[in-house]
Amino acid sequence: MVQASKLQTMFTDMVTARYYEERLQEEYLEGKQPAFDISAGPIPGELHLAAGHEASATGVCQHLRDDDTVTAPHRPHHIAIAKGVDLNRMTAEIFGRETGLSKGKGGHMHLFDPEVNFACSGIIAEGCPPAVGAGLAAKKRNEDSVAVAFIGEGAVSQGAFLESLNLASVQDLPVVFVIEDNDWAISMPKDRVTDVADASQRAGGFDMPGERVDSDDATAVYDAAKEAVGRARDGNGPTLLEVQVHRRMGHFMGDPESYRPEEDSAAAKNRDSIERLASELRAAGIEDEEIDELRENAHDRVDSAIEWAKDQPQPDPEDAYGDVFVGPESGVTTTETTHELAGDTRAGGDD
Amino acid sequence: MAQQDSAQAIDRELTMSRAMVEAIADEMRADEEVFYMGEDVADYGGIFDSTQGLLEEFGHDRIMDVPISETAYIGAAVGAAQAGMRPIAELMFVDFFGVGMDQIYNQMAKNTYMSGASVNVPMVLTTAVGGTYNDAAQHSQTLYGTFAHLPGMKVVVPSTAYDAKGLMHNAIRDDDPVVYMFHKRLMGIGWMPAPDGPKTPVPEEEYTIPFGSADVKREGEDVTVVTLGLHVHRAIEAAEDLAEDGIDAEVVDLRTLVPLDTETILESVAKTGRLVVVDEDYRSYGVTSEIVARVAEEDLASLEAVSRLAVPDVPIPYARPLENEVIPATEDIKDAVRSIGS
Ligand SMILES: Cc1ncc(C[n+]2csc(CCOP(=O)(O)OP(=O)(O)O)c2C)c(N)n1
Numbered sequence: 001m002v003q004a005s006k007l008q009t010m011f012t013d014m015v016t017a018r019y020y021e022e023r024l025q026e027e028y029l030e031g032k033q034p035a036f037d038i039s040a041g042p043i044p045g046e047l048h049l050a051a052g053h054e055a056s057a058t059g060v061c062q063h064l065r066d067d068d069t070v071t072a073p074h075r076p077h078h079i080a081i082a083k084g085v086d087l088n089r090m091t092a093e094i095f096g097r098e099t100g101l102s103k104g105k106g107g108h109m110h111l112f113d114p115e116v117n118f119a120c121s122g123i124i125a126e127g128c129p130p131a132v133g134a135g136l137a138a139k140k141r142n143e144d145s146v147a148v149a150f151i152g153e154g155a156v157s158q159g160a161f162l163e164s165l166n167l168a169s170v171q172d173l174p175v176v177f178v179i180e181d182n183d184w185a186i187s188m189p190k191d192r193v194t195d196v197a198d199a200s201q202r203a204g205g206f207d208m209p210g211e212r213v214d215s216d217d218a219t220a221v222y223d224a225a226k227e228a229v230g231r232a233r234d235g236n237g238p239t240l241l242e243v244q245v246h247r248r249m250g251h252f253m254g255d256p257e258s259y260r261p262e263e264d265s266a267a268a269k270n271r272d273s274i275e276r277l278a279s280e281l282r283a284a285g286i287e288d289e290e291i292d293e294l295r296e297n298a299h300d301r302v303d304s305a306i307e308w309a310k311d312q313p314q315p316d317p318e319d320a321y322g323d324v325f326v327g328p329e330s331g332v333t334t335t336e337t338t339h340e341l342a343g344d345t346r347a348g349g350d351d
Numbered sequence: 352m353a354q355q356d357s358a359q360a361i362d363r364e365l366t367m368s369r370a371m372v373e374a375i376a377d378e379m380r381a382d383e384e385v386f387y388m389g390e391d392v393a394d395y396g397g398i399f400d401s402t403q404g405l406l407e408e409f410g411h412d413r414i415m416d417v418p419i420s421e422t423a424y425i426g427a428a429v430g431a432a433q434a435g436m437r438p439i440a441e442l443m444f445v446d447f448f449g450v451g452m453d454q455i456y457n458q459m460a461k462n463t464y465m466s467g468a469s470v471n472v473p474m475v476l477t478t479a480v481g482g483t484y485n486d487a488a489q490h491s492q493t494l495y496g497t498f499a500h501l502p503g504m505k506v507v508v509p510s511t512a513y514d515a516k517g518l519m520h521n522a523i524r525d526d527d528p529v530v531y532m533f534h535k536r537l538m539g540i541g542w543m544p545a546p547d548g549p550k551t552p553v554p555e556e557e558y559t560i561p562f563g564s565a566d567v568k569r570e571g572e573d574v575t576v577v578t579l580g581l582h583v584h585r586a587i588e589a590a591e592d593l594a595e596d597g598i599d600a601e602v603v604d605l606r607t608l609v610p611l612d613t614e615t616i617l618e619s620v621a622k623t624g625r626l627v628v629v630d631e632d633y634r635s636y637g638v639t640s641e642i643v644a645r646v647a648e649e650d651l652a653s654l655e656a657v658s659r660l661a662v663p664d665v666p667i668p669y670a671r672p673l674e675n676e677v678i679p680a681t682e683d684i685k686d687a688v689r690s691i692g693s
Contacts, residue, residue, distance in 0.1 A: 036542045044485035044671060096485070096670030107487040107669030122489040123447060124419045157418035158450070185419060187395035193418035254542050259394035317676035320668050 002219045004284045006062060008294060010218045011281055013058035014274050016087075016298040017078035021049040021249070023302055024077075024094065028253050036254050042310065043094055045107055047253045050078040052216070052246035055273040056180050057082040059213075059221025059243070060148060063229040069134035069147040071127030072120035074109045075180075079150050080120075085113040087305040097312035104315040105323060125151055125158035128177065132164045135173035135232070146174040146232040153242070154185025156199040165240065169206040174232035176225070177240045182247040182268075187259035203240035210240040216273040219280060246271055365553040366539025368400035370512035374519035375402070375439065377557050379409055382437060385523060386413040388424050389441030389477075398443055399479045399535050421451030425476065429459045432474035437523060442478040445494045445532060459528045460503030474529075475522045476504075481534040481581055481631060482678050484543060488666035491674070493580065495630065496637030498530050499608035505529045505562055506608040510537060510583035513551045514606055517560030524559070534580045534631075548584040563610030567619065571601035574688050575619040577642050578629040579605040582679060586629055589684035600688060608638065613645050617653075620646055624655040627687045629679055634661035656691035660684060 002010075024047065031041025038045065050057075053075065061082035064070065072079040080090055086101065093100030094108045101113055109122035117134070121127045131149035138145045155161050156179060168175040179199050183190055196202065203210025209231070213220045221243050228239035246268035250257050257265065281291055328334070365373070379385045386409075387402060393416040396403040406414045417424040421442060428440035442448060448455065455476065462470050482491030499506045507522055507529055509515035515533070522529040537549040568583055569590050576586045583604045590600035601619050605611065620626050626646055628639040639659035646654055660679045668674055 035544075037544055038542050039484035039671075045669065046486055046490065093669075096673075100670075102669075104670030104673055105488075105666075105668040107485065110487055110489065110669070122487075123450065126450075154419045157420045157423075159420070159422055160450070185390070186398070187391045187393075188416050192416055314672050315670050317672045320673040320676040321663060321665060324665050 002222050004281075004286060006222070007219070007277065007281050007284055008286065010058045010062060010222065011274070011277050011291070012294050012298050013061070013082045014054040014218065014277060015295050016302060017054045017057065017081045018051055018274060019299050020077055020081065020302045021051045023306055025049060025249070025253060027306065032254075038254060043108075044096070047108055048075040048251065049249050049253065050075045052248035052268055053180050053182065054078050055216040055218040055221050055277075056178060056243040056245050057150070059218045060176070060178055060225040060229070060241075062222055063225050064148065065145070066116045067143075067145045069117040069131060069145070071131045071147070071149045072111075072118070073124065073127060073151050073155065074120070074122045075152065076109070076111055076120040080111055080113070080118055083118045084116045085111065085118050086115065087301065088308050089113070091305040091309035092312045095309045095312070096314070097309060098315045098319070099312045103319060103323070125155040125160040127151065128161050128164035131175055132168050132173060135168060135175040135238070136171065138174055139171070144174075144233050146176065146229055148176045148178055148229070150178045150180060152185065153179050153181035153183070153190055153199055154188065154193070155179070156202060157194055162202070165202065165206045165208060165238070168238040169208045172235070172237040174235065175238040176228045176232055177238065179240070179242040180245045181242055182245045183264070184247055184251065184260070186251045198242065200240050200242040208238050208240055210242075212242040212244075214244050216243065216245045216271065218273055218277045361552040361554050363552060363555065364550050365512045366545070367509065367512045367515045367533065367549045368403060368538040368540065370516040370553045371401060371519050371533065372403055372405060373553070374516045374557070375523070376405060376408065378520065378523040379405070379413060384436040385439065386415065386436070387439045387441065388415045388417050388428060390417060390419055390443050392416060392441055397441065399533070399538050400540050401441060401477060401479070401533065401538075421447060422454055425451040426454035426458060428474045428476070429454055429462070429472055432472045432528070433462065433470055437473050439475045439477060439523065442476060444490050445478040445480045446489050446492050448478075448494065448497070456501045456503070460501055463527065464503060471526050472528045473526045475531050476528065477531045477533065479535050480532045481536055482667050482674060483536050483581070485669055485671055485674055487669035491667040493532070493534075493632045495532065495579065495608055495632040496641075498532070499638065499641075500636075503528070504609065507531045507562065508579045508606065508608060509533060510568075510580055510604050510606070511549050511551045512553050514560060514566065514604075516553055517558050518562075518606065520557055521559040521562060532580070536581050537584075546581075546584045546588075548587065560606070562607040563612050564606065565612035565615040566604045566606055567601060567615065568604045569600065569602040571599040571623070573599045573623055574625040574627060574691070575601050575603060575616070575623045576627045576629060576684065576688065577603045577605065577616055579608070579638070580631060582629045582631055582684075585679070585681045586684055588681045589688065592681070593685055593688055598688060611641075611645070613649065616642060616646060617650050621650060621653045624653055625691050626654060626657050627684070627691065628659045629684055629687070630659070630661040631678060632661060633664055634659070635664050637661060658687045658691045660687045
């Protein structure tokens, strides 16, 4: 049984993430009407929203501390929210503002919040090796922090993922790999690109525990993740966890989804993990009023983050040139000491 | 009309993506051994319309969706090509090259040479390049210089529908590996409006354009602007504006980086004496440096003034003001031309 307070936290994460995506969708589409132009409007560029993925992020991140590392893929918002990334600064980043997490340099696929050890990458599966590295650092330093790499099911055929499983396994590293299986990799259904329907089976090839949570049920994810994260924290090595989630929106905003059967979209919308959790809250004795309040507070937080973000200044064009390195280009020194080397004729000495 | 031409001028206009696809379809009809592999190339028709409509005619066996495994499927194209087939493999964004780069530059590009040409690799690697739509550092690069730097692959960068078709026919028929880099902004995709220019009349019949033949897209007397891809259109726009100030710029579209048509550039510079090179790739160790170096080596005497314009050596930033700062704009080209006088 998951404690009522945990259920409430998970519910809050999930409604925050869901509403966040709905609001970003609205903001994103503004200025892109009537003809959709990807570079127009207050949020330009690609935007991958995660409505339908919330249960996996919150169920896993409940077990994480700020010093645990999370890497997320191109669809990162729900994970960032569950990990406790600064919502205002994340939103400002998505709007390309100076006070954004990366001063407007990164954008929505490249969110970094070192305060809570969160990072993402837009290249499929490439967040896995850095998560292994975070686990390696923890092990070397004898710390009990863990690392979690989130990926989509489309990433399980990628070398960076498979190589990471092996490295984490052979080194017994405190890493949990979480596959969010939403059945689609853009337009490619899973069975077109792999013969293995349950990707947690890939763990077997690396002598690592693998488990699949077959429904996007936050408490089931919570339970599975408790074991996986616990195993990592106790120094008992990595786990591969796959979670069934659903893609309620297009792959990215503007995706016509003409490849997707109507019934599949409809089914994704009907399986609502948020409603499922709400009924668990009720079953745990939490009143409807309280549930509504959680929802309203979450919405207010999102609305005010968006409002704050839109009020923030645009970056100065000159800022484009900074931040390539953190230190001086010359390295730790600007001078070169002289050494007398045998056979060196540069000094002009004659002895 | 003053006279009746024997052949009627072609007025059928196509977007660059339609022209590319037409060439691919023609080649696939003519040769069973041509097939296309990539992510989202079947039902989706290519994220950037690179395979629109091909699935309907050729089916999933020849228009193949593949796992997100760039190393495996690009490498599989190398192997199929060495077995004598003519695969086309698509890397969705050139930025993802890192994932499959060994197959590209240690296998595809070198097997011919390492085998003393006893092996050859007749494949095409198509890939989308370019920014201008705020997709940030991992999805906006052109990487022209990276591919052109490594020996063993031909590198094609079309800027118009007409060129795209003729270059694609030549690419698929080539017995050597060709990297075909199409700029997203030029494809004529509904959701990413193209500038005026890439949509051109395109003959229905097949035709080939030789690699290593740059095209003078605008003739001029005062200054030579050498460029490629999207920036051909920005350079032409700049030239039209400069003409109002009495500066007559010649715009040379490289069309291919490997082989490089140094001849056409030299002829132009011999005439104008002034050279501006414009590139959407990084500035250092890249296309701009190469062009300037070649002209300096071959005809230093003609070179009165030089300027190069490219992405300063920073990753492509996300926010609009930052991206606009680093990707050369039409105004920047005009400034560069003016800065070297005329
Ligand atoms: C190496 C690499 N190849 C291709 C892409 C393009 N791409 C972006 S998202 C995506 C599909 C990913 O599917 P999945 O991992 O299932 O995650 P989902 O988008 O469904 O959440 C692809 C192919 C990429 N970003 N990186």
